Amino acid sequence: xxxxxxxKKNTYIDSVSLMSLSTKANEIEGIEQAIIAMxxxxxxxxxxxxxxxxxxTEAAAASDLMIIVxxxxxxxxxxxFEEIHELMNKKKDTSLGTTEKTYSTIQAAAEDIPxxxxxxxxxxxxxxxxxxxxALEENLHVMLFSDNVSVEDEISLKKLAHExxxxxxxxxxxxxxxxxxxxxxxxxxRKGNIGIVGASGTGSQELSVRIHDFGGGIxxxxxxxxxxxxxxxxxxxxxxxIEALEQDPNTDVIVVVSKPPASKVEEKVLAKVKQCxxxxxxxxxxxxxxxxxxxxxxFAKMSKEAALQAVVLSGxxxxxxxxxxxxxxxxxxxxxxxxxxxxxxxxxxxxGTLCDEAMHIALEKFDNVYSNIQPDPAYxxxxxxxxxxxxxxxxxxxxxxxxxxxxxxxxxTRIERFKEEARDPSVGVIVMDFVLGFGSHEDPVGAxxxxxxxxxxxxEEQGRSLEIIGYVLGTxxxxxxxxxxxxxxxAAGAVHASSSQNAGLLAREFVxxxxxx
Amino acid sequence: MTRIQELFSDQLNVxxxxxxxxxxxxxxxxxxxxxxxxMPPGGGNPKLIAALDKLEEPDMAKKIEAANKEAVxxxxxxxxxxxxxxxAIHVVPGMTKTTILHAGPPIEWDRMNGPMKGAVTGAIxxxxxxxxxxxxEEVASSGSITFSPCHEHNCVGSMAGVTxxxxxxxxxxxxxxxxIAYTNLSEQMSKILRMGANDETVxxxxxxxxDVFGPMxxxxxxxxxxxIDLRLMLAQALHMGDECHNRNVAGTTxxxxxxxxxIIQTDFTVQxxxxxxxxxxxxxxxxxxxxxxxxxxxxxxAHGIEHSTIVTTMAxxxxxxxxxxxxxxxxxxxxxxxxxxxxxxxxxxxxxxSGLDIGDSxxxxxxxxxxxxxxxxxxxxALVGGTIDDAIGYSTKMREITTAENPNVTIxxxxxxxxxxxxxxxKVIQSGVLPxxxxxxxxxxxxxxxxxxxxxxxxxxxxxxxxxxLVESK
Numbered sequence: 001x002x003x004x005x006x007x008k009k010n011t012y013i014d015s016v017s018l019m020s021l022s023t024k025a026n027e028i029e030g031i032e033q034a035i036i037a038m039x040x041x042x043x044x045x046x047x048x049x050x051x052x053x054x055x056x057t058e059a060a061a062a063s064d065l066m067i068i069v070x071x072x073x074x075x076x077x078x079x080x081f082e083e084i085h086e087l088m089n090k091k092k093d094t095s096l097g098t099t100e101k102t103y104s105t106i107q108a109a110a111e112d113i114p115x116x117x118x119x120x121x122x123x124x125x126x127x128x129x130x131x132x133x134x135a136l137e138e139n140l141h142v143m144l145f146s147d148n149v150s151v152e153d154e155i156s157l158k159k160l161a162h163e164x165x166x167x168x169x170x171x172x173x174x175x176x177x178x179x180x181x182x183x184x185x186x187x188x189x190r191k192g193n194i195g196i197v198g199a200s201g202t203g204s205q206e207l208s209v210r211i212h213d214f215g216g217g218i219x220x221x222x223x224x225x226x227x228x229x230x231x232x233x234x235x236x237x238x239x240x241x242i243e244a245l246e247q248d249p250n251t252d253v254i255v256v257v258s259k260p261p262a263s264k265v266e267e268k269v270l271a272k273v274k275q276c277x278x279x280x281x282x283x284x285x286x287x288x289x290x291x292x293x294x295x296x297x298x299f300a301k302m303s304k305e306a307a308l309q310a311v312v313l314s315g316x317x318x319x320x321x322x323x324x325x326x327x328x329x330x331x332x333x334x335x336x337x338x339x340x341x342x343x344x345x346x347x348x349x350x351x352g353t354l355c356d357e358a359m360h361i362a363l364e365k366f367d368n369v370y371s372n373i374q375p376d377p378a379y380x381x382x383x384x385x386x387x388x389x390x391x392x393x394x395x396x397x398x399x400x401x402x403x404x405x406x407x408x409x410x411x412x413t414r415i416e417r418f419k420e421e422a423r424d425p426s427v428g429v430i431v432m433d434f435v436l437g438f439g440s441h442e443d444p445v446g447a448x449x450x451x452x453x454x455x456x457x458x459x460e461e462q463g464r465s466l467e468i469i470g471y472v473l474g475t476x477x478x479x480x481x482x483x484x485x486x487x488x489x490x491a492a493g494a495v496h497a498s499s500s501q502n503a504g505l506l507a508r509e510f511v512x513x514x515x516x517x
Numbered sequence: 518m519t520r521i522q523e524l525f526s527d528q529l530n531v532x533x534x535x536x537x538x539x540x541x542x543x544x545x546x547x548x549x550x551x552x553x554x555x556m557p558p559g560g561g562n563p564k565l566i567a568a569l570d571k572l573e574e575p576d577m578a579k580k581i582e583a584a585n586k587e588a589v590x591x592x593x594x595x596x597x598x599x600x601x602x603x604x605a606i607h608v609v610p611g612m613t614k615t616t617i618l619h620a621g622p623p624i625e626w627d628r629m630n631g632p633m634k635g636a637v638t639g640a641i642x643x644x645x646x647x648x649x650x651x652x653x654e655e656v657a658s659s660g661s662i663t664f665s666p667c668h669e670h671n672c673v674g675s676m677a678g679v680t681x682x683x684x685x686x687x688x689x690x691x692x693x694x695x696x697i698a699y700t701n702l703s704e705q706m707s708k709i710l711r712m713g714a715n716d717e718t719v720x721x722x723x724x725x726x727x728d729v730f731g732p733m734x735x736x737x738x739x740x741x742x743x744x745i746d747l748r749l750m751l752a753q754a755l756h757m758g759d760e761c762h763n764r765n766v767a768g769t770t771x772x773x774x775x776x777x778x779x780i781i782q783t784d785f786t787v788q789x790x791x792x793x794x795x796x797x798x799x800x801x802x803x804x805x806x807x808x809x810x811x812x813x814x815x816x817x818x819a820h821g822i823e824h825s826t827i828v829t830t831m832a833x834x835x836x837x838x839x840x841x842x843x844x845x846x847x848x849x850x851x852x853x854x855x856x857x858x859x860x861x862x863x864x865x866x867x868x869x870x871s872g873l874d875i876g877d878s879x880x881x882x883x884x885x886x887x888x889x890x891x892x893x894x895x896x897x898x899a900l901v902g903g904t905i906d907d908a909i910g911y912s913t914k915m916r917e918i919t920t921a922e923n924p925n926v927t928i929x930x931x932x933x934x935x936x937x938x939x940x941x942x943x944k945v946i947q948s949g950v951l952p953x954x955x956x957x958x959x960x961x962x963x964x965x966x967x968x969x970x971x972x973x974x975x976x977x978x979x980x981x982x983x984x985x986x987l988v989e990s991k
Contacts, residue, residue: 016764019861019969020899026864035864042706042799050865068864101913104554104948106532108917113551115530117523120543122535127557130566131534140532141524145539165520181529181548184539220525244521438542 001032002074005056006081011065012038013088021087025069028083032070036084039064106131110138120183121170122146128171129153136160136168143183143223144170147398151232154225158236167244168237170225174201174439177208177221185408187437188477192217194310195251197241199224199258202351202435203285203303205473206500207255210307212475214321216314219251220244226352229261235269242272242280253313255281255306259356260288270295279313281306285353286360303357304501324498331509337465338511342428345507346421347392348414350407350444351473354433354500359392361504365512366390372397387421408440411447418448422455422466429467430455431507433500434485436474445472445485452492467510468494471503556949565946565981568988572826572943577991581844581943584825588843589921589939591822592884595815596692598744599807602702602734604727606682609699611670613682615646618667620678620877621834622850625664626657630835632713632872635963636677637664639715643723644681650715668830668841669848672699673813673877675806676711676959676967677835684723685731689747689810691818698814700807700877702726702734705800707863707967712959713872714966729789730796737779745775747811752926754804755886755936760894761808762878762887763955763970768804773797809877812884819939821846826987827920828940831883831952831975835875835959840979842942844987851983853976858958860900860971872961874973879954885923885936888953888972889915893928900955900971911953912937918944918952942987945980 013021018036025034035052037043039060047053052068060066069080103109110116119135121128125148135142136157144157149171161168169176175198176183180191187205189212196218198204208218222244224237238256245251254276261269261284273280274295281298283306292299298313300306304324312318345362349355355373362369368389374380381391384399395407395414407414414432421430434444441447452468459466470489474482489496497503518526531550533540540552559565572581605612612618617640619633629637638653641662647653656662667674674680686699704722708714738744750771757767773794780790797803820829825843832839839850855873862868881887891898892912895905912928915937922935940952951974958969 014896016861016897016899016970019863020903022864023861033865037864046707046863046865102554102910103551104556104914104917104950105944106534106553108948109532109551109553113530113532115528115549116532116551117527117530119532119534120539122539123555124557124561126561126563127566130558130570131555135532139520141520145536167521167524179525179527179529181543181546183531183543240521244519244525247519247522248525250525438545439539 001070001072003052003054003068003070004074004077004081005054006067007039007056007060008065008067010063012063013065024087025084028080030071030076030080032072034070034084035066035068037066038062039066106134106140107138110135110140117141118143118178118183120145122184125149125171129157132157132168133160136164136166139164139166141167142169143173143176144168144225145174145184146170147172151227154227154233158233162236162240167222167240169223172227173223173225175204175221176223177218179220182438185435185437185439186221187212187473187475189475190217191219192314193219193250193252194255194314195219195245195248195253196221196255196257197224197238197245198222198256199226199228199238200285200353202473203257203283203353205351205435205437206303206354207257207283207307207310209473209475210304210499211311214307214311215316216311219248229258229265229269231262231264235261235265238269239272242269242276246276246278251278252315253279253281253310255283255310257283257306257353258285260284260286266291270297273297281309281313285356302361302501304499324502326502326505326509330495331506334467334510335512338428339464340513341426342464343511343513344427345390345392345429345431345511346387346424346427347431347507348417348421349392349394349433350396350414351433351435352394352396354471354473355392355394357500358431358504358507361501362390362392362508365508372399387424393417408435408444411441411444415448415451418451419455422459425464427466428511429469429507431469431503432471433503434470434472436472436478436480436482436485440480442480443485444480445470445488449488449492452494456493469497469503469506469510470494471497471500473500558947558949559981560949560977562981565984568984569943569946571988571991572984580824581826584822584844585827585920585939585941588819588822588825588827591694591819592815592938593921593923593925594693595748595818597689597698597747597811597814598692599687599738599747600690600744601688601738602685602731603688604682604731605680605684605686605699605701608688609670609672609680609686611665613663614644615661616663616665616682617641618665618670618672618674618678618680619834620667620674620676620875621832622837622839622852623666624834624836628836630872630875631962632875632959633677633835635713635715636679636710638963639710639719640679640681642715643720644683666832667877668832670699671697671813671817673809673880674701674711675809675878676876676957677713678877679710683727685726685735687807687810689814690744691814694818696814696817698810698817700810700813702731703800703802703806705796705802709966712957712966713963715964729785730793733780733783733785733789733793734776736783736785737776740779740782745772747807748925750775751808751811751886755890755893755926756929758894758896760887760890760897760955762805762881763900763957764801764894764897765803765805765808766801768808769797769801772804772807805878808886809880812880812886816880816883819843826942828883828942831879831954832877833874833879835873838874838975838979840975840983842983842987845983845990849986851979851986853978853982856973856976858956858971858973860958860969862958862969863967866960866968870960870968872959874954874956875959876956878956882952882954883940885919885926885938888955890928890936891953891955892930895930914950915953917948918950942980942983946984951975951977
């Protein structure tokens with residue numbers, strides 16, 4: 001054990017920096033104890049108490065820097081002092097004040113950022129309504145991604161927003177495009193003169209992508225949340241959304257999309273459509289044509305139809321468009337290949353509305369159509385993990401997302417389900433969606449690919465012709481590379497559908513047997 | 518133009534709460550976005566969220582806003598003046614020869630930690646109530662000593678805060694609201710009573726402070742009829758790089774400069790005056806207690822306003838951390854366990870030697886200086902992690918849990934932002950952000966003294982109890 005002392009004459013370092021230096025120096029290997037301090041009486045007292053006093057230290061003046069090191073062996077001295085000097089001469093960070101400011105509350109952020117105009121809120125449903133209310137109180141428009149918010153809270157939030165003239169998109173709103181900026185789950189699409197108000201996230205995404213594909217563009221896409229058109233909520237956001245788009249000078253055509261609304265709400269919405277000065281295309285999935293027409297609206301039964309009507313109304317000549325008609329030849333060939341027992345469609349969807357649309361298309365020809373989102377309780381799956389007859393599964397439904405990310409982000413649940421369906425000899429076709437765009441998985445087709453290849457191979461070995469239809473929802477502007485995703489699908493022997501509508505139609509037609517085809 | 522039309526025509530500017538990847542997608546689209554450091558309010562405790570909701574009901578919120586406005590105005594408008602020095606027995610309300618005031622919320626002898634016990638026994642010897650430390654322990658546990666929090670006697674005390682009858686205290690009068698606050702004198706150095714040291718060198722110094730230092734300051738201030746405007750001096754000290762809790766270089770210079778013309782007119786000998794000046798010179802801390810009394814004086818003026826959720830006291834006794842809230846009048850304390858203080862240590866000591874957070878000095882943070890004004894004291898950033906950005910971050914963060922900025926006391930580095938004032942219990946619970954406190958570290962054993970300095974926080978529990986009480990008492 002030895003004590004070595006270095007006195008640096010006339011060298012000043014402030015006491016707090018020295019304490020911090022000493023603390024760091026004590027971590028240097030080989031140091032038993034290090035004291036780095038100015039030669040004041042007080043410090044000498046500390047050194048005396050620690051039993052480290054030497055003659056040199058005693059003689060140090062208050063303006064001298066003392067470095068006192070107790071170490072195991074003298075040989076280490078040189079290295080140790082070198083390391084201490086390194087600590088003292090450490091390069092300084094001169095990029096002052098460049099750290100981004102941080103905030104813990106909406107209120108604090110809103111007060112400090114006067115230009116802030118939207119709050120995107122995605123927190124546990126227990127806290128979501130509270131945060132949304134805070135945002136509205138700060139005059140921020142709100143996109144509330146969270147679900148599990150009570151109807152009472154939804155009503156009071158939408159009332160408050162309506163009074164303040166703010167957008168209250170949600171709860172359970174996953175898609176919006178404001179001023180050509182995508183929020184949460186949305187695709188990169190052209191700016192244009194078609195506005196969308198959607199109570200359905202993937203339905204809105206599908207519309208925006210089809211409109212883009214037909215050469216049209218989106219002015220605004222306003223999400224309302226899935227429950228907006230229920231009787232309790234009364235379509236507050238849908239009505240305000242239509243109103244806002246009617247006033248928007250950059251919107252010429254309006255498209256609304258929702259599951260069929262509660263009848264009182266449908267009346268209100270259609271009354272709004274009737275008095276709207278701009279053309280309104282109405283796509284209520286499985287909704288009634290007469291009522292829409294009576295309100296002067298443009299009725300669309302399916303998604304592609306809705307998009308097509310919107311772009312034509314927006315000024316694009318239908319003659320110039322590739323409307324991607326169904327491939328009748330392919331349907332005929334496939335029907336012939338199917339074995340008699342291959343009767344059923346299995347739909348495995350990450351997008352709720354895409355599932356809904358495919359299901360409604362199947363319902364036009366078949367009765368035994370089951371789903372976890374079937375409105376008819378007789379056909380709602382009792383156990384969503386077991387398929388029967390024609391089954392369409394919305395894997396984004398609550399029961400599949402408890403404690404797990406949404407299937408648009410995490411494909412694992414669907415991969416496992418796919419393997420089961422592919423082994424079922426009564427299955428003729430499996431139809432799936434692959435959603436691209438902001439928020440979604442970076443390579444959704446790639447994640448499913450090994451399972452598709454295995455399933456096709458196994459079916460072939462068993463002499464079955466298992467058809468797999470994939471629809472990739474996206475544009476060439478999305479970061480996932482639309483073309484690459486489609487190529488992957490086709491290379492694996494899957495059938496690529498060009499739209500949600502066509503995916504549903506192809507799936508249905510593939511399993512139609514003689515009498516109905 | 519309606520708000521929605523404005524949104525359509527303006528640049529989108531998003532506050533993102535929750536899923537961080539959404540903010541990355543927005544950045545990719547060149548949309549300005551601020552990602553909140555969000556935590557569930559009340560740590561997700563439904564009882565606390567219900568309490569917040571209750572206090573936010575429009576009628577209640579209105580009453581609270583009005584009460585808080587008044588409370589903060591009283592803090593800001595208070596003009597504390599140093600008017601004199603006197604022995605505690607002559608001025609401190611309720612002081613007796615067998616009373617020992619201590620820091621923090623109420624505590625009995627058995628639950629006191631090492632440094633607190635060290636200071637108490639030292640004071641008992643100093644007052645002549647026992648002949649030595651051993652006997653002092655018996656006296657302390659015998660029940661013949663009245664232990665009481667400084668705060669309940671218009672006092673504050675740094676570290677152990679032990680204040681006994683014959684010690685000299687500052688007298689600070691609130692020129693605006695008339696209340697008075699007291700605090701004892703700095704012992705300078707590190708091996709001192711308030712840090713739990715109590716050997717004969719400590720007692721000797723206390724004797725000298727009682728016989729020479731205190732009386733000289735008393736006599737000096739008798740000659741100063743105007744008193745010393747402490748808020749003005751505090752503002753100057755902040756502009757000179759003090760945060761006035763852990764850095765007191767500038768404030769001490771200003772204070773002794775103001776006292777000197779009167780000290781030299783007292784009847785004490787030049788030799789004695791020289792001793793006093795050298796004593797003041799021996800440590801920057803001389804003005805530390807002065808700022809505590811100043812803060813106490815302002816905050817007491819804001820205590821007891823019905824419905825107010827403003828914190829008027831944060832104090833620790835080394836075992837418990839206690840807060841008082843304006844709307845819970847009198848001596849209603851909300852407590853939780855005292856926390857560890859994290860920061861650089863004096864040579865030879867390790868974190869495990871530290872006593873837990875202790876002292877009434879967090880009254881400075883309650884006022885808006887100390888840790889709250891860290892951005893004005895770049896010289897001591899080593900205490901808070903080492904960078905100026907950290908220091909600025911602490912000061913701006915405290916705006917989130919406070920009510921106003923004090924225009925009388927400003928921080929040049931932050932474009933002369935006023936110090937963040939009026940900690941609101943509701944905001945602490947809502948944001949999960951705790952007040953930051955700069956403080957010294959005493960050794961956990963009695964008799965050793967100061968071994969470092971650093972930062973700490975109150976326990977959330979104290980704020981949780983406070984908000985539940987505020988709701989129940991409505």
